Amino acid sequence: MTATFSLGLTGGIGSGKTTIANIFGELGATLIDTDLIAHQLTLPGGVAIAAIQAQFGSSFLTMDGAMNRVAMRELVFSDPVQKSRLESILHPLIRQETERAASIASGDYPIFVVPLLVESGNWKTRVSRILVVDCDEEVQIQRVMSRNDLSRQQVVAIMQNQVSRQQRLAAADDVIVNEGSIAEIREAVTALHRHYLSLAGKKN
Structure with missing residues (x-):
């Protein structure tokens, strides 16, 4: 990465990664969201569409070409081989785009928001520090059920496809427990932002 300091931000589904990331963005960090990049790559005319059509067929495209x-x-939820095929298309393109975004970032420091950061394996060597957004697993389940209108069984299945809470915490340099009020969360983020500014060689 081109920046002297960069942060990888991750957390399980429903942990509140987006809320935390947005506060960092308000404070001056540049957010580079790999989920958003993946979405853009798979929109109509997106860079990944031709390869997806070639690998999976037109039935995996919508009428408008997304x-x-x-x-x-x-498909990929039930078949690890197909999941690997999709990842082999998307992951190199996502990496290329994240590096391009980092090279033109103008904020205090770049934050790579990566839901599957621990699962991906190589992010530990690509960023200066890893911040994990953590909360009780029951809180995660309730949040996702409410937000996405999913059953408990569906949410638990998604969580079981991610690394465990313990594995995620073991990979963390820093942790924010996202179970308090928004004021408490903002205070915690602000304190970490000041610390990261000093690591990036920026004035607080």
Whole structure:
């Protein structure tokens, strides 16, 4: 990465990664969201569309030429081989785009928001520090059930496809427990932002 200091931000589904990331963004960090990048790559005319069509067929595209997310999710969720095929298309493109975004970042320091940061394996060597957004697993389940209108069984299945809470915490340099009020969370983020500014050689 081109920046002298960079942060990898991750957390399980429903942990509140987006809320935390947005506060860092308000304070002056540049957010580079790999989920957003993946979404852009698979929109109509996106860079990944031709390879997805070649590998999976037109039935995995929508009428307007985007990746059919519902069909693809069902396929890769149940078949690790198909999941690997999709990742072999998307991951190099995501990496290329994240590096491009980092090279033109103008904020205090770049934050790479990566839901599957620990699962991906190589992020530990690509960023200066890893921040994990953590909360009780029951809190995660309730948040996702409410937000995405999913059953408990569906949410638990998604969580079981991610690394465990313990594995995620073991990879962390820093942790924010996202169970308090928004004021408490903002205070915690602000304190970490000041610390990261000093690591980036910036004035507080």
